[in-house]
Amino acid sequence: MxxxxxxxxxxxxxxxxxxxxxxxxxxxxxxxxxxxxxxxSHLSILRHVPSDLPVEWKDVVYDANRGLRLRMYRPTAQGVGDGANKLPVLAYFHGGGFCIASYEWPNFHAGALRLAGELPGIVLSADYRLAPEHRLPAAYEDAEAVLSWLREQVAAGAAADPWLAESADFGRVFVCGDSAGGNIAHHLAVRLGSGALLLGEPRLRVAGCVILWPYFGGEERTASESEALAVGSSEFDPGKNFDQMWRLALPLGATRDHPAANPFGPESVPLDGVPFPPVLVAKANQDRMRDRVAEYVTRLRAMGKPVELAEFEEQGHGFFVFEPFGKASDELIQVLRRFVYAG
Structure with missing residues (x-):
């Protein structure tokens, strides 16, 4: 099709x-x-999803004008998310270089199931418009629309979606994402901190930001990116596909130093005075983008931002997506649980 x-x-x-x-x-x-x-279906990365996980899910339209949906997940264990035991909310944005993928992919579905059931939490796994039909900043606009939809749910009170009304702690919302979704989470944090994006609902609070192997770029190559250009062997070749996806996703004529790609580029918003919520960054040490992720963490820490770094030594870019039930993903779930429930 x-x-x-x-x-x-x-x-x-x-x-x-x-x-x-x-x-x-x-x-x-x-x-x-x-x-x-x-x-x-021809992609070898797609995985089988177990059907016996204690989580229920449903698809919800969050932007009717654009026909955009998210998939909401809620754990079904007795007593979890009931009454006083309401659950944190994770607004999650999938990866795919801004050009491919969907929350419907079995891998992203499996990861969201794990997050909902094992943290536990309410997971809102959102689709957004893809490039090149919709170049950036379209994906950022859609991510903001997810938060606007969530604000409307808070304002609706008892008339909100029943899963949220019954189980969600709107004071503990985390913006999350992997790869391009991690890029989205960063830009949401910047817009919230700078006041460019206002939640407008005092009961809605972004308590943290989870950035998994973020997809950033820049015209000047890092050492690990240069290695990727010389040696590329995977289906998602970080040397070839990442550059290509930037060409497809950025505004026409833009370089990889565009603010969407390079958070420290010449035209990017200075971040020194921008408040950040607590941030968790996951770095895969076999990721060809590892140098850029390390620079991101180092520079944010130098500015005094509250950043926690979790490193995964033997893993490559997107390991939670490619092997959502692997041992490294087990470790990631534990790290996320500590971060989300640290208060």
């Missing part, structure tokens, strides 16, 4: 041809048209 839609127009009278082919999933054509494969 595939879909075709217009992107930013590209002029020219030559016969239409493929300008960018991203893993056979997204093709950008010379006339600006985008062809997107909607059948991901």
């Amino acid at each position: 595939s879909s075709s839609s217009p992107a930013s127009a590209v002029s020219g009278s030559a016969p239409r041809h493929v300008v960018e082919d991203c893993m056979g999933i997204v093709q950008l054509l010379s006339d600006g048209t985008v062809t997107r494969c909607l059948d991901y």
Whole structure:
């Protein structure tokens, strides 16, 4: 199954041809048209999801105008999330270089099940508009819309979604994400801290930010990125695909020093005076982006931001997505539980 839609127009009278082919999933054509494969079954990363986890879930529309949905997860263990024992809320944004993936992918579904059941917590795993049909800042706008939807739920009180009304602690909301979703979580934290994004509801509080192997970039290569360009072997080749996804996701004509990609770029908002909530950053030490993640943590700490770093020695980019029930993912769940429930 595939879909075709217009992107930013590209002029020219030559016969239409493929300008960018991203893993056979997204093709950008010379006339600006985008062809997107909607059948991901050929990808070897997709995993089976156990059906016996003590979690219930449902899909909810959070932006009717754009037809955007999120998947809400709630643990079903007796007494969990009831009455005074309400649960923290994790607004989670999936990875995929801003160009591919969905909360419906079995891997992201499995990870959300684990988070909901084992933290425990209410997980809101949100889709957002993808590039190149919708270049940045579209994904950031959609992430803000998730928080706006959550604000409306808080204001609705007893008339809110019953799962949230019964089980959610709106004073303990965490913005979370992996890879591109980690990038989104960072930008949400910056907009909240700078006052560019106002929650407008005193009962709604972002208590922390969880950034898993964030997808950042920059024109100047780090040592680990240069290594990726020289040696690339995986289906999601960090040397090839990450650069390609930036070309597809950033505004036309932008470089990897655009503020969306480089949080410390020449046009980025200075972060020294921007308050941050407590931040947990997960760094995979076999990730080709590990140097950039380390720089992010070092620079935030130098500014006095409350940043905790969790390192995973033998893991690569996206290990929680690729192996959501692996041993490293078990460790990650424990780290997340400590962070979320640390108060």
